[in-house]
Amino acid sequence: MALKIKTIAVTGLKTIGILDLETPDLRRGEVLIKVHAAALCTLEQRIFQGEVKMPLPCTGGHEVSGEIALLGEGVNPKKWAIGNRVAVRLLYNCGECYYCRTGRTNMCERALKKPVREGLLIGPGGLCDYIIVETKDLFLIPESVSYEEAALTEPLACCVHSINRGNLQFGETVVIIGGGIMGQNHVMLAKRKGCRVIVSEVDANRRKLARQLGADITFNPLEHEPVEYVRSLTDGRGAECVFNTTSIPSVVPQAIEMAGKGGSVIQYSSMHPDVPTPISPQKLHGNEIILTGSISPNAEDFFVANRLINYGIIDMKPLIAKAFPFEEAQKAFEASIVPGTFRVIIKN
Numbered sequence: 276m277a278l279k280i281k282t283i284a285v286t287g288l289k290t291i292g293i294l295d296l297e298t299p300d301l302r303r304g305e306v307l308i309k310v311h312a313a314a315l316c317t318l319e320q321r322i323f324q325g326e327v328k329m330p331l332p333c334t335g336g337h338e339v340s341g342e343i344a345l346l347g348e349g350v351n352p353k354k355w356a357i358g359n360r361v362a363v364r365l366l367y368n369c370g371e372c373y374y375c376r377t378g379r380t381n382m383c384e385r386a387l388k389k390p391v392r393e394g395l396l397i398g399p400g401g402l403c404d405y406i407i408v409e410t411k412d413l414f415l416i417p418e419s420v421s422y423e424e425a426a427l428t429e430p431l432a433c434c435v436h437s438i439n440r441g442n443l444q445f446g447e448t449v450v451i452i453g454g455g456i457m458g459q460n461h462v463m464l465a466k467r468k469g470c471r472v473i474v475s476e477v478d479a480n481r482r483k484l485a486r487q488l489g490a491d492i493t494f495n496p497l498e499h500e501p502v503e504y505v506r507s508l509t510d511g512r513g514a515e516c517v518f519n520t521t522s523i524p525s526v527v528p529q530a531i532e533m534a535g536k537g538g539s540v541i542q543y544s545s546m547h548p549d550v551p552t553p554i555s556p557q558k559l560h561g562n563e564i565i566l567t568g569s570i571s572p573n574a575e576d577f578f579v580a581n582r583l584i585n586y587g588i589i590d591m592k593p594l595i596a597k598a599f600p601f602e603e604a605q606k607a608f609e610a611s612i613v614p615g616t617f618r619v620i621i622k623n
Protein backbone atom coordinates (compact mmCIF):
# COMPACT_ATOMS: atom_id res chain seq x y z
CA MET A 276 0.00 0.00 0.00
CA ALA A 277 3.02 2.25 -0.42
CA LEU A 278 1.81 5.82 -0.04
CA LYS A 279 3.50 8.75 -1.73
CA ILE A 280 4.68 11.23 0.87
CA LYS A 281 6.64 14.45 1.00
CA THR A 282 9.55 15.09 3.31
CA ILE A 283 11.42 18.24 4.22
CA ALA A 284 15.12 17.38 4.08
CA VAL A 285 18.42 19.11 4.65
CA THR A 286 20.05 18.61 1.23
CA GLY A 287 23.12 20.82 1.71
CA LEU A 288 24.59 23.57 3.86
CA LYS A 289 21.67 25.83 4.87
CA THR A 290 19.64 24.29 2.06
CA ILE A 291 16.26 22.64 2.41
CA GLY A 292 14.54 20.54 -0.24
CA ILE A 293 11.10 18.96 -0.35
CA LEU A 294 11.54 15.40 -1.60
CA ASP A 295 9.01 12.81 -2.77
CA LEU A 296 9.27 9.42 -1.06
CA GLU A 297 7.13 6.35 -0.61
CA THR A 298 6.24 5.01 2.82
CA PRO A 299 6.89 1.34 3.51
CA ASP A 300 3.88 -0.83 4.42
CA LEU A 301 2.51 -0.60 7.96
CA ARG A 302 3.74 -3.36 10.21
CA ARG A 303 1.57 -5.00 12.82
CA GLY A 304 0.75 -2.56 15.64
CA GLU A 305 1.67 0.54 13.65
CA VAL A 306 -0.44 3.48 12.53
CA LEU A 307 -0.06 6.11 9.83
CA ILE A 308 -0.05 9.67 11.20
CA LYS A 309 -0.86 12.75 9.19
CA VAL A 310 1.60 15.26 10.66
CA HIS A 311 0.03 18.64 11.44
CA ALA A 312 2.86 20.37 13.30
CA ALA A 313 6.61 19.80 13.65
CA ALA A 314 8.90 22.11 15.61
CA LEU A 315 12.51 22.89 14.71
CA CYS A 316 14.73 22.04 17.68
CA THR A 317 18.43 22.76 18.17
CA LEU A 318 19.31 19.43 16.53
CA GLU A 319 17.60 20.36 13.26
CA GLN A 320 19.17 23.83 13.38
CA ARG A 321 22.66 22.36 13.90
CA ILE A 322 22.27 19.93 10.99
CA PHE A 323 21.01 22.80 8.79
CA GLN A 324 24.04 24.91 9.72
CA GLY A 325 26.48 22.03 9.25
CA GLU A 326 27.48 21.98 12.95
CA VAL A 327 26.23 18.41 13.36
CA LYS A 328 27.41 16.22 10.50
CA MET A 329 24.85 13.80 9.06
CA PRO A 330 24.81 11.97 5.72
CA LEU A 331 22.66 14.17 3.44
CA PRO A 332 19.88 14.30 2.54
CA CYS A 333 18.55 13.74 6.04
CA THR A 334 15.23 14.57 7.60
CA GLY A 335 14.86 16.06 11.08
CA GLY A 336 11.73 16.51 13.14
CA HIS A 337 11.38 14.90 16.56
CA GLU A 338 8.85 17.38 18.01
CA VAL A 339 5.68 16.34 16.27
CA SER A 340 1.89 16.13 16.51
CA GLY A 341 -0.81 15.01 14.12
CA GLU A 342 -3.82 12.76 13.64
CA ILE A 343 -4.25 9.08 12.97
CA ALA A 344 -4.91 8.51 9.26
CA LEU A 345 -4.78 4.71 9.10
CA LEU A 346 -4.72 1.85 11.59
CA GLY A 347 -2.42 -1.09 10.92
CA GLU A 348 -3.31 -4.69 11.70
CA GLY A 349 -3.38 -5.61 15.34
CA VAL A 350 -4.01 -2.06 16.59
CA ASN A 351 -6.65 -2.09 19.34
CA PRO A 352 -9.74 -0.47 17.74
CA LYS A 353 -11.24 0.16 21.18
CA LYS A 354 -8.31 2.38 22.09
CA TRP A 355 -7.33 4.02 18.78
CA ALA A 356 -9.38 5.44 15.91
CA ILE A 357 -8.81 7.30 12.67
CA GLY A 358 -8.94 11.03 13.44
CA ASN A 359 -7.48 10.73 16.97
CA ARG A 360 -5.36 13.82 17.71
CA VAL A 361 -1.97 12.89 19.13
CA ALA A 362 1.46 14.06 20.24
CA VAL A 363 4.08 11.69 18.85
CA ARG A 364 7.22 10.45 20.57
CA LEU A 365 9.87 9.97 17.90
CA LEU A 366 12.91 9.50 20.12
CA TYR A 367 14.34 6.06 19.54
CA ASN A 368 15.45 3.53 22.10
CA CYS A 369 16.36 -0.05 21.32
CA GLY A 370 14.68 -1.73 24.30
CA GLU A 371 17.50 -4.26 24.56
CA CYS A 372 20.62 -2.50 25.88
CA TYR A 373 21.68 -2.24 29.52
CA TYR A 374 20.11 1.22 29.93
CA CYS A 375 16.81 0.30 28.28
CA ARG A 376 16.67 -2.87 30.43
CA THR A 377 17.19 -0.82 33.58
CA GLY A 378 14.48 1.76 32.80
CA ARG A 379 16.71 4.55 31.54
CA THR A 380 15.56 4.66 27.93
CA ASN A 381 16.90 8.22 27.54
CA MET A 382 20.43 6.84 27.81
CA CYS A 383 19.95 4.02 25.29
CA GLU A 384 23.24 3.02 23.69
CA ARG A 385 21.56 3.07 20.29
CA ALA A 386 19.54 6.29 20.76
CA LEU A 387 21.10 7.87 17.68
CA LYS A 388 21.00 4.69 15.59
CA LYS A 389 17.32 4.53 14.74
CA PRO A 390 16.93 1.90 12.00
CA VAL A 391 16.00 3.57 8.70
CA ARG A 392 12.92 2.02 7.07
CA GLU A 393 13.07 1.09 3.41
CA GLY A 394 12.58 4.12 1.16
CA LEU A 395 12.86 6.68 3.97
CA LEU A 396 15.68 9.05 4.90
CA ILE A 397 18.05 8.94 7.84
CA GLY A 398 17.07 11.12 10.82
CA PRO A 399 14.22 11.30 13.34
CA GLY A 400 11.87 11.74 10.38
CA GLY A 401 9.04 13.89 11.71
CA LEU A 402 9.35 16.50 8.97
CA CYS A 403 7.13 14.54 6.59
CA ASP A 404 3.48 14.95 5.72
CA TYR A 405 2.85 11.35 6.85
CA ILE A 406 4.81 9.20 9.27
CA ILE A 407 4.55 5.62 10.56
CA VAL A 408 4.68 5.04 14.32
CA GLU A 409 3.87 2.38 16.89
CA THR A 410 0.90 3.12 19.15
CA LYS A 411 3.16 3.01 22.23
CA ASP A 412 4.59 6.32 20.95
CA LEU A 413 1.22 8.08 20.65
CA PHE A 414 -0.22 10.36 23.34
CA LEU A 415 -3.79 11.62 22.90
CA ILE A 416 -4.48 15.36 23.03
CA PRO A 417 -7.90 17.01 23.58
CA GLU A 418 -9.55 19.59 21.29
CA SER A 419 -8.49 22.32 23.73
CA VAL A 420 -4.82 21.75 22.84
CA SER A 421 -3.60 22.93 19.43
CA TYR A 422 -1.29 20.82 17.28
CA GLU A 423 1.37 23.53 17.64
CA GLU A 424 1.29 23.26 21.43
CA ALA A 425 1.26 19.46 21.32
CA ALA A 426 4.35 19.47 19.08
CA LEU A 427 6.21 20.95 22.06
CA THR A 428 5.55 17.92 24.27
CA GLU A 429 9.09 16.62 23.68
CA PRO A 430 10.98 19.78 24.77
CA LEU A 431 8.74 20.00 27.84
CA ALA A 432 9.46 16.32 28.55
CA CYS A 433 13.21 17.09 28.38
CA CYS A 434 12.72 19.67 31.12
CA VAL A 435 10.46 17.38 33.20
CA HIS A 436 13.39 14.97 33.22
CA SER A 437 15.81 17.71 34.25
CA ILE A 438 13.56 19.09 37.01
CA ASN A 439 13.08 15.58 38.41
CA ARG A 440 16.86 15.23 38.63
CA GLY A 441 16.86 18.32 40.84
CA ASN A 442 14.48 16.60 43.31
CA LEU A 443 12.87 19.96 44.18
CA GLN A 444 11.00 20.45 47.45
CA PHE A 445 8.38 23.05 48.49
CA GLY A 446 9.82 26.42 49.39
CA GLU A 447 13.28 25.79 48.02
CA THR A 448 15.16 28.42 46.02
CA VAL A 449 16.00 27.40 42.46
CA VAL A 450 18.29 29.31 40.12
CA ILE A 451 17.77 28.89 36.38
CA ILE A 452 20.62 30.19 34.26
CA GLY A 453 19.40 31.16 30.80
CA GLY A 454 15.94 32.25 29.64
CA GLY A 455 15.68 30.49 26.28
CA ILE A 456 12.83 28.08 25.61
CA MET A 457 14.32 25.42 27.87
CA GLY A 458 15.03 27.91 30.64
CA GLN A 459 11.42 29.12 30.44
CA ASN A 460 10.15 25.52 30.65
CA HIS A 461 12.27 25.08 33.78
CA VAL A 462 10.70 28.26 35.23
CA MET A 463 7.15 26.98 34.74
CA LEU A 464 7.92 23.50 36.06
CA ALA A 465 9.91 24.69 39.11
CA LYS A 466 7.10 27.08 40.07
CA ARG A 467 4.63 24.22 39.96
CA LYS A 468 6.93 22.28 42.28
CA GLY A 469 6.40 25.06 44.82
CA CYS A 470 9.83 26.69 44.56
CA ARG A 471 11.07 30.27 44.58
CA VAL A 472 12.57 30.78 41.11
CA ILE A 473 15.46 33.12 40.29
CA VAL A 474 16.47 33.55 36.63
CA SER A 475 19.83 34.80 35.39
CA GLU A 476 19.52 36.09 31.82
CA VAL A 477 21.15 38.96 29.91
CA ASP A 478 18.21 39.63 27.55
CA ALA A 479 15.52 41.96 28.93
CA ASN A 480 12.69 40.43 26.87
CA ARG A 481 13.50 36.96 28.12
CA ARG A 482 13.64 38.21 31.70
CA LYS A 483 10.21 39.78 31.22
CA LEU A 484 8.80 36.53 29.82
CA ALA A 485 10.31 34.56 32.71
CA ARG A 486 8.48 36.84 35.16
CA GLN A 487 5.23 36.42 33.22
CA LEU A 488 5.67 32.65 33.42
CA GLY A 489 6.17 32.77 37.17
CA ALA A 490 9.79 33.60 37.99
CA ASP A 491 9.98 35.42 41.33
CA ILE A 492 13.22 37.27 40.63
CA THR A 493 15.13 37.85 37.40
CA PHE A 494 18.47 39.58 37.00
CA ASN A 495 21.04 40.50 34.37
CA PRO A 496 24.35 38.71 35.14
CA LEU A 497 26.21 41.54 33.40
CA GLU A 498 24.79 44.00 35.92
CA HIS A 499 24.89 41.90 39.10
CA GLU A 500 27.74 39.56 40.01
CA PRO A 501 25.67 36.34 39.80
CA VAL A 502 27.14 34.40 42.73
CA GLU A 503 27.04 37.37 45.12
CA TYR A 504 23.53 38.23 43.99
CA VAL A 505 22.16 34.72 44.56
CA ARG A 506 23.85 34.53 47.97
CA SER A 507 22.36 37.92 48.89
CA LEU A 508 18.91 36.47 48.20
CA THR A 509 19.51 33.32 50.27
CA ASP A 510 20.90 34.64 53.59
CA GLY A 511 24.39 34.09 52.24
CA ARG A 512 23.91 30.32 51.75
CA GLY A 513 23.24 29.85 48.03
CA ALA A 514 20.37 28.06 46.31
CA GLU A 515 19.14 24.52 46.89
CA CYS A 516 19.26 23.80 43.17
CA VAL A 517 20.86 25.43 40.11
CA PHE A 518 20.05 24.53 36.50
CA ASN A 519 22.36 25.66 33.71
CA THR A 520 20.28 25.86 30.53
CA THR A 521 22.96 27.75 28.58
CA SER A 522 25.72 26.18 26.51
CA ILE A 523 28.40 28.41 28.01
CA PRO A 524 31.00 26.18 29.72
CA SER A 525 32.34 28.96 31.99
CA VAL A 526 28.91 29.16 33.64
CA VAL A 527 29.38 25.73 35.26
CA PRO A 528 31.86 26.81 37.97
CA GLN A 529 29.59 29.80 38.61
CA ALA A 530 26.61 27.45 39.00
CA ILE A 531 28.54 25.40 41.58
CA GLU A 532 29.34 28.59 43.51
CA MET A 533 25.67 29.57 43.45
CA ALA A 534 24.59 26.33 45.11
CA GLY A 535 24.43 26.25 48.90
CA LYS A 536 25.70 23.39 51.09
CA GLY A 537 24.03 20.15 50.08
CA GLY A 538 22.74 21.80 46.90
CA SER A 539 22.46 20.32 43.41
CA VAL A 540 23.75 21.60 40.09
CA ILE A 541 22.20 20.22 36.91
CA GLN A 542 23.93 20.75 33.56
CA TYR A 543 20.89 20.74 31.30
CA SER A 544 22.11 21.91 27.90
CA SER A 545 24.57 20.27 25.54
CA MET A 546 27.86 22.03 24.87
CA HIS A 547 29.05 22.88 21.34
CA PRO A 548 32.01 23.26 21.43
CA ASP A 549 32.63 21.38 24.66
CA VAL A 550 35.37 23.44 26.30
CA PRO A 551 36.74 21.83 29.50
CA THR A 552 36.34 24.16 32.45
CA PRO A 553 38.02 24.05 35.88
CA ILE A 554 35.86 23.34 38.90
CA SER A 555 36.74 23.11 42.58
CA PRO A 556 36.72 19.49 43.83
CA GLN A 557 37.10 20.91 47.34
CA LYS A 558 33.81 22.74 46.89
CA LEU A 559 32.07 19.48 45.96
CA HIS A 560 33.66 17.79 48.96
CA GLY A 561 33.23 20.51 51.54
CA ASN A 562 29.71 21.51 50.57
CA GLU A 563 28.45 18.09 49.50
CA ILE A 564 27.36 19.56 46.17
CA ILE A 565 25.66 17.15 43.79
CA LEU A 566 26.86 17.88 40.24
CA THR A 567 25.01 16.09 37.46
CA GLY A 568 23.50 16.43 34.00
CA SER A 569 20.27 15.72 32.18
CA ILE A 570 19.86 14.34 28.69
CA SER A 571 16.65 13.65 26.78
CA PRO A 572 13.38 12.53 28.29
CA ASN A 573 12.55 8.90 28.87
CA ALA A 574 9.13 7.53 27.94
CA GLU A 575 7.68 8.30 31.40
CA ASP A 576 8.73 11.95 31.15
CA PHE A 577 6.92 12.19 27.81
CA PHE A 578 3.75 10.83 29.45
CA VAL A 579 4.03 13.43 32.22
CA ALA A 580 4.60 16.30 29.74
CA ASN A 581 1.55 15.20 27.73
CA ARG A 582 -0.58 15.38 30.89
CA LEU A 583 0.81 18.78 31.93
CA ILE A 584 -0.19 20.20 28.52
CA ASN A 585 -3.53 18.38 28.26
CA TYR A 586 -4.65 19.46 31.76
CA GLY A 587 -3.61 23.08 31.13
CA ILE A 588 -1.03 22.94 33.96
CA ILE A 589 1.69 24.16 31.60
CA ASP A 590 0.92 26.52 28.70
CA MET A 591 3.33 26.14 25.78
CA LYS A 592 1.79 28.97 23.70
CA PRO A 593 4.21 31.71 24.88
CA LEU A 594 7.13 29.61 23.61
CA ILE A 595 5.92 29.40 20.00
CA ALA A 596 7.65 32.06 17.90
CA LYS A 597 6.17 31.52 14.46
CA ALA A 598 4.52 28.92 12.23
CA PHE A 599 5.23 28.40 8.52
CA PRO A 600 3.39 26.27 5.96
CA PHE A 601 5.11 23.04 4.83
CA GLU A 602 6.08 24.54 1.47
CA GLU A 603 7.98 27.36 3.19
CA ALA A 604 10.34 25.06 5.06
CA GLN A 605 13.44 26.90 3.87
CA LYS A 606 12.09 30.13 5.38
CA ALA A 607 11.15 28.29 8.57
CA PHE A 608 14.70 26.96 9.02
CA GLU A 609 16.17 30.39 8.36
CA ALA A 610 13.81 31.93 10.93
CA SER A 611 14.67 29.25 13.50
CA ILE A 612 18.38 30.12 13.57
CA VAL A 613 17.88 33.84 14.24
CA PRO A 614 19.34 34.33 17.75
CA GLY A 615 16.72 34.79 20.43
CA THR A 616 13.96 32.98 18.51
CA PHE A 617 11.81 30.50 20.43
CA ARG A 618 10.26 27.53 18.64
CA VAL A 619 9.50 27.80 14.93
CA ILE A 620 6.85 25.36 13.77
CA ILE A 621 6.12 23.89 10.36
CA LYS A 622 2.39 23.32 9.85
CA ASN A 623 0.65 21.00 7.49
Ligand SMILES: [Zn+2]
Nearest residue numbers: 316338429430
Ligand atom coordinates in the same frame (compact mmCIF):
# COMPACT_ATOMS: atom_id res chain seq x y z
ZN1 LIG B 1 13.88 18.64 20.79
Ligand SMILES: [Zn+2]
Nearest residue numbers: 369372375383
Ligand atom coordinates in the same frame (compact mmCIF):
# COMPACT_ATOMS: atom_id res chain seq x y z
ZN1 LIG C 1 18.70 0.71 24.36
